[in-house]
């Protein structure tokens with residue numbers, strides 16, 4: 001805990017599919033929001049609504065008492081925290097929250113470096129997709145100190161509806177891996193069920209009317225399955241980000257000698273999508289692997 005009493009200005013770094021909506025909710029809630037993104041034009045809409053642009057993560061950090069990051073890959077997280085003009089070097093008496101899906105070990109490394117400077121750190125990856133971000137209904141899985149969690153909870157409540165402290169630093173990321181492991185086998189099942197429907201001559205849309213209300217229902221079937229049926233592979237969640245998550249989960253499982261064959265199979269199918277140049281599809285694009 002940094003001894004902070006109130007959070008007035010929030011730094012937000014990473015304004016992609018998820019960060020764009022999330023930063024917008026904080027702005028709408030009345031906070032001063034300081035923003036930075038690799039591609040500057042993605043900040044234009046937020047700046048027009050009152051956000052303040054800074055030229056580096058470090059400049060955002062220097063002006064903010066809470067700094068949230070929502071970038072793409074662990075290498076991006078490394079860069080914004082530890083790179084030239086990074087957050088750690090410039091933040092002052094701040095709480096840092098990484099909401100990127102990243103590795104638990106990197107979360108622990110950031111926390112250790114942050115604490116040397118009297119900064120607090122929480123890992124808080126999310127689930128709920130682009131729709132959850134847009135509707136401020138994310139599930140937020142947090143790792144860190146209880147006091148820091150309580151301090152930022154009112155702000156996280158502007159972004160999500162299920163916000164749970166899972167344990168110490170890194171446990172938010174481990175919880176997110178549980179989520180991705182479930183999704184890995186589920187989305188394969190959705191693609192397989194719908195390709196079976198097509199092959200036997202059923203109308204997959206009508207099949208979805210039946211099975212979408214039964215025990216198989218859920219986001220992967222009802223939302224992404226519906227997109228598979230109409231051939232809409234536009235990204236809500238990029239295949240290349242999912243592969244990043246599957247790699248982290250497989251590496252963690254290997255370290256604990258946990259055998260997860262469904263996860264390994266899903267990784268091989270999504271790798272196949274990369275071979276076909278489909279890594280910037282949404283994850284529902286896996287359906288193409290099953291089409292004749």
Ligand code: NAP
Pocket residue numbers: 013014015016017018019036037038039042070071072073076077079080099100101102126127128129130236237238241242
């Ligand atoms: P995205 O659209 O690619 O957004 C990431 C943003 O971070 C991009 O705007 C990117 O800049 C920016 N960025 C990357 N490296 C940066 C750096 N070094 N400095 C400044 N900005 C940097 O991805 P997303 O879908 O929002 O996902 C963000 C994270 O949330 C990922 O880890 C993903 O796995 C996770 N996630 C996504 C979903 C989903 O459904 N989309 C759901 C849950 C979790 P550019 O604009 O230049 O590319």
